[in-house]
Amino acid sequence: MKSVAQFLFTGARLSAAIRLGSAATLAAMALATTPAQAAPGSTEPEESGVRTLEAPKASWVFIQRGFVLPGTAVYDTATGKYVAQVETPLLGDMAIDPEGKHYYVAETTWTRRLHGTRQDFISVYDASTLKLEGDIDIPGRILVGGREHNFIVSDDAKTAYVYNFSPVSTVNIVDLAKRKFVRSFELPGCADLILNPGVGLAALCSDGSMASINLAGGKTEITRTEPFFSATADPVFDNVQYDKAKGEVVMMTYTGLIYTAKLGAKPTVGTPFSIQEAAGLRKGDTKPLDVNWYPGGGQPMALHRASGHLYVLMHAGEYWTHKDGGKEIWDVDLAKHKVVKRMSVSGDPGAINVTQGASPMLTTVGEGEGEGTGAGLPGTLHVIDPATGAVMHSVPRAGSGLLQVAG
Amino acid sequence: MTIFNADSFGEKVLRRFAGGTSRRGMLARIGVALVAAPAFPLLPVSRADAAKPDRSPEAKTVFARQAQTSDDTKCTYWRYCAIDGSLCTCCGGGVHSCPPGAEPSPVSWVGTCINPDDGKAYLIAYRDCCGKSFCGKCNCNGEDRETQLYTQQLNNDIIWCFGTKSMEYHCSTAVLVGAA
Numbered sequence: 001m002k003s004v005a006q007f008l009f010t011g012a013r014l015s016a017a018i019r020l021g022s023a024a025t026l027a028a029m030a031l032a033t034t035p036a037q038a039a040p041g042s043t044e045p046e047e048s049g050v051r052t053l054e055a056p057k058a059s060w061v062f063i064q065r066g067f068v069l070p071g072t073a074v075y076d077t078a079t080g081k082y083v084a085q086v087e088t089p090l091l092g093d094m095a096i097d098p099e100g101k102h103y104y105v106a107e108t109t110w111t112r113r114l115h116g117t118r119q120d121f122i123s124v125y126d127a128s129t130l131k132l133e134g135d136i137d138i139p140g141r142i143l144v145g146g147r148e149h150n151f152i153v154s155d156d157a158k159t160a161y162v163y164n165f166s167p168v169s170t171v172n173i174v175d176l177a178k179r180k181f182v183r184s185f186e187l188p189g190c191a192d193l194i195l196n197p198g199v200g201l202a203a204l205c206s207d208g209s210m211a212s213i214n215l216a217g218g219k220t221e222i223t224r225t226e227p228f229f230s231a232t233a234d235p236v237f238d239n240v241q242y243d244k245a246k247g248e249v250v251m252m253t254y255t256g257l258i259y260t261a262k263l264g265a266k267p268t269v270g271t272p273f274s275i276q277e278a279a280g281l282r283k284g285d286t287k288p289l290d291v292n293w294y295p296g297g298g299q300p301m302a303l304h305r306a307s308g309h310l311y312v313l314m315h316a317g318e319y320w321t322h323k324d325g326g327k328e329i330w331d332v333d334l335a336k337h338k339v340v341k342r343m344s345v346s347g348d349p350g351a352i353n354v355t356q357g358a359s360p361m362l363t364t365v366g367e368g369e370g371e372g373t374g375a376g377l378p379g380t381l382h383v384i385d386p387a388t389g390a391v392m393h394s395v396p397r398a399g400s401g402l403l404q405v406a407g
Numbered sequence: 408m409t410i411f412n413a414d415s416f417g418e419k420v421l422r423r424f425a426g427g428t429s430r431r432g433m434l435a436r437i438g439v440a441l442v443a444a445p446a447f448p449l450l451p452v453s454r455a456d457a458a459k460p461d462r463s464p465e466a467k468t469v470f471a472r473q474a475q476t477s478d479d480t481k482c483t484y485w486r487y488c489a490i491d492g493s494l495c496t497c498c499g500g501g502v503h504s505c506p507p508g509a510e511p512s513p514v515s516w517v518g519t520c521i522n523p524d525d526g527k528a529y530l531i532a533y534r535d536c537c538g539k540s541f542c543g544k545c546n547c548n549g550e551d552r553e554t555q556l557y558t559q560q561l562n563n564d565i566i567w568c569f570g571t572k573s574m575e576y577h578c579s580t581a582v583l584v585g586a587a
Contacts, residue, residue: 067541068543108574110573115538115572143566144556144564144565145564147564165556167559167569169559190557191555191556192555192557231558232552232558236555237555288466288469298564320470320552320553322553323548370543372493373547373548374548376546
């Protein structure tokens, strides 16, 4: 930059040829912030620039790169191409602004790398430039990563909720418009924050119930449904699916029971059905030596909300294999209680998501080869057409999940 | 001051009891008790005996059936039935000791694992060693009775470095607490 500036300053005394060169340099600088690129074969002098990004597209998938590699990579499922990286740390949680203007990242650091004063905050990134606009201090957050329900943003984009475990179970409320921490409240025995329109939040609890958390008018009223599952014998996966339009949440247990609950001040939980029975098989059981198909993974299911199809990573084996990666994806029609398709999948994926457009694409990812299981190394991202089961794109070393989508 | 007279007290109780009951009534009550007995819980001793856990191969999880007691650097080592992370035994530490420079977390998640040598279940505290970067060696992902975030003490994904100077996760140990 310095040499260019000198050129421009002294340009009046330079020959016409050099002035022409300067003009070209100026033009290059003007172009530098636009996406336009010189042809690969160009030999013209150039300047550095920075590209911008479109608003989050329905075809994009956001993939955490793993336990050992920071960053959330963005791929377009339509092309399989890498788009950009949202800056997230290890164990960070990202939330996409429902209005598409920002990416929020809940993160934790210490003033002296691994020691010193702990700092918890939400980084606010502009969705177009991916530049840091600022950060919001919060009192704390759970360090676990790989979960969707520890950091969520309200449907009106105004409020963020951050789950904290210190090891006291609490929730932080953050005003995103004012970019300010508002307050926190204790949530004993419950976790997995779910938006609860018109009420505040819902959560899953260790007595097998669902909590409804009324936050209207600055109060905190926590009530619970009757217990409907066993948190120790047949737990509901953290990875519950929230459906704003229907005001519902879809849940699945380790044995493969699928529950739908209507959210509200008093959530009502419907009668579950067995995913195995929906596929014409024997119901899943907790007994050892009962070999069956079971759901598994850290993010084992994804709901395509408009069509009411639930896609579940399934593997054959015994009970207490709920972290095992999938060998098949089961396509469940929730309204009909039917598994309408079974698709084989490679790479033992532990995470699945589905884009929410009219022609959805499934994305799966498993862990990369490492020393043992749970090493958190990046594995292959697959983009699969749920209509045919065909693998449309495969991206090696893309990440290990979480997988998130916009919309 | 009246001194308590046990004889007098016993006599009063028995007389009151005898006055309020007939032999036929007693027999009827004993009969009812005999018939109803099976419907009531047994004495604690009998209950404990009846609830003795089944440790037959058919009652064990897939992990417990394959567990071994000889090599604590393998995921199949019996105490690792619900561990998650790098084994400290591969990272310069031991099964219940942290590698040099790391600090054990005073709190932990727990598991109940069966020792294949004696067939007994033991409570295992999976204490993370903290304050150093992720070791990354010998990673295991135990699943026996491991649950989700709303039952934190049984979840092994959480970074359990609480009460330590640093919350940076290095590796995990499996400390035997006692018989389960």
